[in-house]
Amino acid sequence: LALERAAAAGPPDPLLRHLVAALDAGRPVGATADELGLSxxxxxxxxxxxxxxxxxxLARVLRLRRALALARSGVPFAATAARAGFADQAHLARDVREFTGMPLGDLLSLG
Incomplete structure (x- = not known):
């Protein structure tokens, strides 16, 4: 989704693919900025x-996307939270509600 939006905005910033890949891999924002040679x-x-x-x-959105993929594949919520990089299941639940406005179970039942 992030890369699609970037493509629609005009000529792509050559660093965006690296930014998205690094953050999607769970690397910290500060370390990613350093890797890219940016402040x-x-x-x-x-x-x-x-x-x-x-x-x-962006890192939170990508982490949530990873978590949803795990949860949809049948991984229990606590394990999903740990594997996706959340502190715990409650942290995952808060982010899901903040971004989507609904509980994780309800979101997953949508499809």
């Missing part, structure tokens, strides 16, 4: 221009 502020500006939100939010 945290520069990375935030480029992420905001490409995705509509900063790199920390």
């Amino acid at each position: 945290a502020r520069q990375l935030h500006r480029r992420s905001l221009a490409a995705f509509g939100y900063g790199p920390k939010t």
Whole structure:
């Protein structure tokens, strides 16, 4: 989704693929900025221009996406939370509700 939005915005920023791949792999935002040779502020500006939100939010969205894929494959919620990089199942539940407005079980029952 993030890469699709970036493509629709015009010529792609050559660093976006690396940014998304690094954050999707669970690497910290600060370390990713260093890998890209950018300051945290520069990375935030480029992420905001490409995705509509900063790199920390992008990392949360990508982590939630990983968790939903695990949960949909039948992994129990506590194990899903741990494997996707959440502190615990309650953290996963809070993020799901914050981003989607519904509990994880209800979200998964949608399809």
